[in-house]
Amino acid sequence: MTNPLLAACPAPARSTxxxxxxxxxxxxxxxxxxRDVIAPHLAAPIEDAAVVPFAGGEAVLSTDGFVVTPRFFPGGDIGSLAVYGTVNDLAMRGAEPVALCLAYxxxxxxxxxxxxxxxxSVAAAARTVGVPVVTGDTKVVGRGAADGIYLTTTGLGRxxxxxDVSAVxxxxxxxxxxxxxxGSHGSxxxxxxEGLGFEADITSDSQPLHGLVAAMIAAGGPDVHALRDPTRGGLASALNELAAASGVGIDIEEAAVPVPPAxxxxCELLGLDVLHVANEGCLVALVAAGAADRVLAAMRSRPEGARARVIGDVVAGPVGRVTARTLVGSRRIVDMLVGEQLPRIC
Amino acid sequence: MTNPLLAACPAPARSTxxxxxxxxxxxxxxxxxxRDVIAPHLAAPIEDAAVVPFAGGEAVLSTDGFVVTPRFFPGGDIGSLAVYGTVNDLAMRGAEPVALCLAYxxxxxxxxxxxxxxxxSVAAAARTVGVPVVTGDTKVVGRGAADGIYLTTTGLGRxxxxxDVSAVxxxxxxxxxxxxxxGSHGSxxxxxxEGLGFEADITSDSQPLHGLVAAMIAAGGPDVHALRDPTRGGLASALNELAAASGVGIDIEEAAVPVPPAxxxxCELLGLDVLHVANEGCLVALVAAGAADRVLAAMRSRPEGARARVIGDVVAGPVGRVTARTLVGSRRIVDMLVGEQLPRIC
Structure with a gap:
């Protein structure tokens, strides 16, 4: 006999x-x-930027929406973030920025x-990077149909x-x-x-990384295998994505990952794992062992990479698994962020 | 003595x-x-797409946000509109589409x-045009901070x-x-x-125009001087923009402009000037007189241009002025749309 309570209970909605x-x-x-909604229709991207054959060479394209709130924060604002974020996505494919598009x-x-x-701020950031904003678009929606200002920037790179940089x-x-x-940007x-009172101590790391990447490529060439800027989802998600895309495992040392005291x-106060907190001005690289010292030296020669360091190794497997040796010497699995740690972070 | 009523009345806010x-x-x-807010910081664009030197050739870039409501309408939806709209902006600079970026x-x-x-729908439209969506981005904001789905598409063209097409x-x-x-799209x-009851009779003209433009360029080459798709602001705004950018006047014949009866x-019912109503599948061209017949024949050879026709002439001046000979034979000035005729049209 059917339990009437169960019969009256609608099937739980699927998460999607x-x-x-x-x-x-x-x-x-x-x-x-x-995977479930976009990829059945459009080729599923595993990178934040695409390489397109163009005029006998290769064009690199990246697009990114910015909805951060508040729009002005310690260390940046939505305008500079939109420029640097897209420049950085191009840089993660080994490209220098050529032109930007801006949609309001x-x-x-x-x-x-x-x-x-x-x-x-967009204009100042574009001057800092040395890349022109060549075209744009402006849409206005009624009150309550947006929250102030959203920006979408698209970059063309060379x-x-x-x-020869790729997540695979x-x-x-x-x-x-x-x-x-x-951890600085998200914090x-x-x-x-949230008015936590850390405002004076924590500044977003938002900055362009194309100069750092150029120095790394100059030092390591194709031995720089993969680059990722650990934005939404943090370092943990970036490493998991690289491990899955390359079909490898990654082991890191927690003690080697620098985290500012504030x-x-x-993170302690809020119960956040700093490996899941968003960044906007650092990158993680997988580099052939023989070139690692050269590339590390090149990174340290620049202000954005002055504190660069080795944090781990790529291993054969288990494929897609990221582990961290903890401060007490044990190993833990570093998962991707599952749900939402902090919305409208970028 | 100060009028106390006036003194209590705050200065009117400027329109900006x-x-x-x-x-x-x-x-x-x-x-x-x-002019007043964007141009002081960023170079003011007079085109919907930019030409960028790239790899010894020229890349054309265009970006466009789409916020249309309802998202599904007779003749299209926000997905196909976003693909065709950006493809058309590239085409208006004489470019064929190479790759698209999509930000949700x-x-x-x-x-x-x-x-x-x-x-x-995005995927189907991209297949129709024959251009891949190569990269994208997905942002989710909380309830009430957007209205369902907005898209920003950016196109790279060759x-x-x-x-040699330019608004100037x-x-x-x-x-x-x-x-x-x-007038079909806006209507x-x-x-x-608004539930006007014309739904069965009026279908948006949303369609890609790159094939039409390719036929026009093949027929007229550099004698095709300027192209514009009269989207927001309608044909009136497109002609005014071309007249201002080129430093010329434009005279059109109202009777020559085809308007479907529905x-x-x-427009009659709503008191709208059809010259201000948005279109998403037609274009206006300024073509050297000697090439006009050839270009017109090329347009008519394609379904998108089967009903193409001459609607007027470019004159020396007054610079920036667009006039129409009305059905009764008098001349009227065709102004740009001043404020908002219809928000969230595209």
């Missing part, structure tokens, strides 16, 4: 019936959305002074000579390099948003 | 203190926003079935051999060609949205 905030997290839910999505009633400020090129024996401390956003304190 | 819906209209308010901005709680449908190249003596009937959207009826 309705979109969740976590589907935009850069973690596992997002990977599922891409604006809410009716927005204070135009803020639009001035954000646009000035492959650096000697670069990691190989057992490669050394894992990290360009600098992690800075969260601190401002970031560590904020 | 707060963003208005009309700032996204494609008309005069939008031109002012670009999604609202939490969205029915994932709709995301499937929109993505399938200049067609012999093309119109010259006195040029012939003005229009590829087909106007279709409005009819569905579109004319809808």
């Amino acid at each position: 019936d309705r979109l969740l905030l976590g589907h935009g997290s850069g973690g596992q839910l997002m990977a599922e959305l891409l 999505l604006l809410e009716e009633g927005l204070d135009v002074a803020e639009l001035h400020a954000v646009t000035a 492959r650096l000579p000697g670069a 090129r990691g190989a057992p024996g490669d050394v894992v390099l990290l360009s600098g401390p992690i 800075a956003i969260l601190s401002v948003r 970031v560590a304190a904020a | 203190d707060r963003l208005l819906l009309g700032h996204g209209s494609g008309g005069q308010l939008m031109a002012e926003l670009l 901005l999604l609202e939490e709680g969205l029915d994932v079935a709709e995301l499937h449908a929109v993505t399938a 200049r067609l051999p012999g093309a 190249r119109g010259a006195p003596g040029d012939v003005v060609l229009l590829s087909g009937p106007i 279709a959207i409005l009819s569905v949205r 579109v004319a009826a809808a």
